[in-house]
Amino acid sequence: MPLIRSLLGGRQRRSRKGMPSLNGRSTSAGVAVTPERALQVAAVFSSVRLLAETGSMLPVGLYQRTGATRTPLTDHPLAPLLTYQANPDLPSGEFWAQVLGWMLVRGNGGVYIERNNAGREVGLWPVAWTSVEPRRVPGTGERVFKITLDDDEWAPIREADGLVRAENFLHFRAFGVGGGQGLSPIGMARQAVGTGWAATSYIGGFFARDASPGGVVSVPGALNDAQYERLTQQWTGLHEGFDQSHRLAVMEAGAKWEKTTLSPADAQFLEVYKLTRAEIAGIFGVPPHMIGDVERSTSWGSGIEQQSLGYVIYSLMPWLTRLERTAQRLLGGPDLYMRFNPDALLRGDSAQRNAGYALGRQWGWWSVNDIRAKEDEPPIEGGDEYVVPLNMSPAGQTAPPEQRALPAPPRTRAVEDTVDAPDAEDLPDWITRHYDAIAAFFAEQGDRVLSALNLTPGAGAAELIDRAAEDELLTEILLRLASGLVGEVGAATAAALGGTFAAAETTAAVAASAAATAANVNATTVEKLAHQFTVSNAPKDVLKMFDGMTQARATQLAQARVVYGANFGSHEGAKQAGAATKTWRVWGSNPRRTHAQADGQTVKMRGEFDIGTKRGRWPHDHRLGVDEIAGCTCRLQFNRKDPNANT
Structure with missing residues (x-):
């Protein structure tokens, strides 16, 4: 039928710039390669079957992305079609196998979207690409697909004359170089496929004609x-x-009778036949050993786990990613997406799985019941609790129970009508809390980057880090810590001045500071990662970079955040308690010149100090700039009365 329609002018003429079509083209071996004939070549059938069946066996899920949260959408109207039953005649697993098979053989796969009277999707129907003719509407350029079903095909196409608009048709494409259609792997490698067919036929004829008992009479x-x-x-x-x-x-x-062996030509021909198998495996991107060519080794590792990982990443994932991106059109928004889960193909032996479970449990992304679910075991009571590395304490609490009591109020010094603000050194417990939480964030961020790098080798730094999600996650951590610190310091300062502190009035400022810090930190991380990729993007080097961040960088950031929180909290506590003025006091033995000149400077509580050429509200105020903040040990003195006023 497709050939008859083509001869009768039912199809548009292929552009001269297009690749050769698959229909009836001969090869140097004298064999006309067609999909049916190509699939009779063992290497072709093995490659197509391997990719189609392993892809279709994977679990499929629909998810919604909200910041750092990924929520499964089991109740979404499209979930049954994509994960269970594509249409009344076809389970979803067979549906994906059929689409993948067409892409692997023809380079293109088509799916008609059946809708009810309300316009909702109720069925997905694969259509053979030989029955599809892509077109453009003259004048508007709108894509439409002319579908002419063969006698053995059926799909509930409602459109007149089979002209289906792009919104009701999913076009799955293999790799291509333009023209709007994917390239057929078989069509582009017809010479190797034709040689494989000829080799198989020759070997069969060789044995059929063989009349030799191994010698000559x-x-x-x-x-x-x-x-x-x-x-x-x-x-x-x-x-x-x-x-x-x-x-x-x-x-x-x-x-x-004289014994003989194969002729040199026949012996060399068998080597050519073996080489053709490896070439066909390379066409489809599968390792030769996975289609039975065990004479050739792989550089992906010696263990089954490493070889399976290499197959999933380099062979299967590109095809699955094409399926996911095309199916994204059905979901209608960038926050909704479909994903194949390749974990089933990456299961190691019991020792390897247990080691992975222990790592996930230790770093807090798996609970006991999460692990039991992966092993198809029932949940246990209390098994939904997550832990973090520090002594395996419950997640969300950054120290063991005996260390989680609030530290003593910051030291304040009341001399007549003045109160001194606390320094970061007065708050060692808060520095520890900040360091633990920030170091854990860097470690988990490193794990997320490594996971993304394994799934998408060669991706850039910006692609490996979801800035919006990472900023939101770090902001939440810093905000939780800062709120506790500011509340504690503000309350103690206000109490020393005989007043009270309303932490709610500082929430907006604390949140803005946490968001700005998170954005700056993650921007720096992306820059460091991009610089790392200019040298090497090996996973071990990326892991080494994040290991360093959990040490020195986490320490610096923890100290800076505690200094900010202590100064801001004490300032706001004094202001709410009714302090009249504040005085800049040098605290260290070797202050910088601009700070020494400011020593004793007194301003109103809402006023700003003149520090060199800058103005700021307190030591370490971001308005002073980096040069005036770095290494500063100055503090504030809060005054109930204006020391310059007449008594």
């Missing part, structure tokens, strides 16, 4: 016709065909 003198005919019939009757090879040979009249 020679007789002295010449044979007359009757003798020759008798000897020929006797020999072929006893030895012709591979199932009669090497039977007993009876020699008469001085006949002699």
